[in-house]
Amino acid sequence: MTTRRRLSPDERRRQLLDAGAELFAAEPYDAVLMENVAERAGISRALLYRYFPNKRALFAAIYQQATKRLLADTPIDPASPVFEQLSAGLDVHFDYFAANRNTVLAANRELAGDPVIQTIVNDELAELRQRLLDASGVDGRARDMASAALTGWLLFVRVLCVEWLADGTFTRPELHAMCVGALRGALGTVPGAERFLAEADANR
Structure with a gap:
């Protein structure tokens, strides 16, 4: 025994x-x-x-743990091709979303008004924006433009992912392509973002 x-x-x-x-x-x-x-x-x-x-407290702790793991699994090294890392990072997130569909939908629908859950979501988006901004190589006024563009893009990706999980009206490859295309468009008018855009065009 x-x-x-x-x-x-x-x-x-x-x-x-x-x-x-x-x-x-x-x-x-x-x-x-x-x-x-x-x-x-x-x-x-x-x-x-x-x-x-x-x-709700249990769910918040679970979602907080998940976002920490996702951030740990999607580092960005400015010395390496940023676009390739971003593309891989999208796939890491898509993998988690697909495996935890109900969890992601709960955080973005049923609990969309919960301040604790939304703080977790917003903090993750802010960290992702900062990583991309630091890796973009832009500065001055262009950095402010890039920051605003990246904020809008991350919110767009969030909404798109929720639609993908909820309705399945488009495929995962189509989701990936839409996210990448939207980022190319968002940064297209930002001075100094040529390096990223050149990488993106090379991978089309």
């Missing part, structure tokens, strides 16, 4: 996040109950509530 190892608080929290992530990915947000998460983790609901006071 074996004894179950007692988990540390950090280990327990990771276990609960993993269990919750699996359920939110598999089911729509409203279909996931806290007791389902507790059962999946093999603990009592009382213990689950000691870590997360409600379902």
Whole structure:
């Protein structure tokens, strides 16, 4: 007969996040109950509530963890071809979105008005914008133009991805092409963005 190892608080929290992530990915947000998460983790609901006071808090922690992993998996090295890295970064995000469709839709639809969830989303978009801006090589007034253009582009990509997940009216390759084409257009009038645009044209 074996004894179950007692988990540390950090280990327990990771276990609960993993269990919750699996359920939110598999089911729509409203279909996931806290007791389902507790059962999946093999603990009592009382213990689950000691870590997360409600379902929204659990979901927020799961989404925060996911965005951190996505950012870690999509670094941009200004010394390497920026367009190739951006294209690969889009695919990393698309992979996550496709595997966690219900989670992404919940964050962008059911919980679109939740300030905690939207702060997580906005912080990720801000970090992605800053990385692309730093890698673009533009400065001065052109940097301000590029920053505004990148902000608009990232919001466009977000909306497009949600439409892709929700309705499937276009394919993943078409989604990728639309995102890349929109960025080419957004930066097309920004002075100093020639390097990026040249890379993009070379990969058409």
